[in-house]
Amino acid sequence: MPEQRLFVYGTLGPGRPNEHLLSPYGGTWARGHVRGRLREEGWGAAMGYPGLILDSPGNTPESAAQTVSGWVLTSAELDRAWAELDAFEGPEYRRVEAEVTLDGGDTVRTWVYALRCPTPLREATHASTLGPKRKSPQEAPCSPQRRSSPL
Incomplete structure (x- = not known):
């Protein structure tokens, strides 16, 4: 099976x-x-x-960007x-794709659990390269701007 993040x-x-929920799946940890x-x-x-x-990249000035x-x-x-x-994460969170910068400077695409928006939005449609994604209500993760494609 291919590695996922x-x-x-x-x-x-x-x-x-x-942490015990992830322990059975082994793997390696990296800070980012x-x-x-x-x-x-x-x-x-x-x-x-x-x-x-x-x-979302491009919609937050670099000087105002938070990490x-x-x-x-x-x-x-x-x-x-x-x-x-x-x-485990429940209905308040949604698994979405994100770009993570590792402490060494490399960037990787990962899954992450982000808060759902308080108001339903149309789900972005794209083919993921990160693996299967559950089907969920038509909501997008909270962000300053909707995107129609992954990073």
Whole structure:
């Protein structure tokens, strides 16, 4: 199976309360960051883990850009994890594609769980190169601007 990646920034990260959900899938961890910001929303906010809102490249001036630090898990076994992780994150979050900059400077495409927008939007249509994605209501992740294609 091809390797897949997941960027985590909260309870699923190494040494965090829900790391055990990813442990069975092995793989390697790398530090990195994604363009976006944290909002005190989602079920994790009460535990000190706010939800992520991704920024779209090109719509945020570089001087105003924010980043969220986290970890990228790379594993050939992640395809077995998606159903459990989608259920764990629940309806407040949606698995979407994002570009992550690793601490060494390389960029990689990953899956990440981002907050859903409060208002339904049309789902972006594109073929993903990251692996299967669950079918979900027609909502887009919160971001300053809708996109019709992945990074």
